[in-house]
Amino acid sequence: DQQVKQNSPSLSVQEGRISILNCDYTNSMFDYFLWYKKYPAEGPTFLISISSIKDKNEDGRFTVFLNKSAKHLSLHIVPSQPGDSAVYFCAAFIQGAQKLVFGQGTRLTINP
């Protein structure tokens, strides 16, 4: 049972435009969500997180939106830069357990 889903395996965006990465979840017990960026043969790099009591968190070019009623979150990157090309994972956990459940990942390619 895939509790966290990223339905788009890949996404291509023009440099300078907005990249929107989507993530859906099924477990309403999740109360914390995180986004990670990953290059091949490297560990994931933490980008941004959001608590379930919020609907938006912004950090520089990265903004995460959470829609609890739809069990959906999205990561917006604007403006997109070539260095943003990587695989992006969304992850969720239940406070106290801290066991991350990952989505399958979305490969983002930023085209010049």
Next chain:
Amino acid sequence: GAVVSQHPSRVICKSGTSVKIECRSLDFQATTMFWYRQFPKQSLMLMATSNEGSKATYEQGVEKDKFLINHASLTLSTLTVTSAHPEDSSFYICSAPRQGNTIYFGEGSWLTVV
């Protein structure tokens, strides 16, 4: 800078031998650390939760005798792959929560068993 550090980043070992991978939290204490495995083009799979001062908790399907986990101190957890076989070749990654809700990952360790 790195928050969680893994060592070695790459290791090649002969089939039948054991390999140890270290995961260290830098500048913070981690009573809990997590070990993941990633197969090519797949998501990260949680193998086990490492608990300082007590036994690790393994996920279903993970052999605890094969993947020995020791959380020796508040800043160090080790994963030992015992009697390694080629199918154990993979990318192993550890993580640790810092300040409660932000979980940081190590750089990862490539294991190749020949």
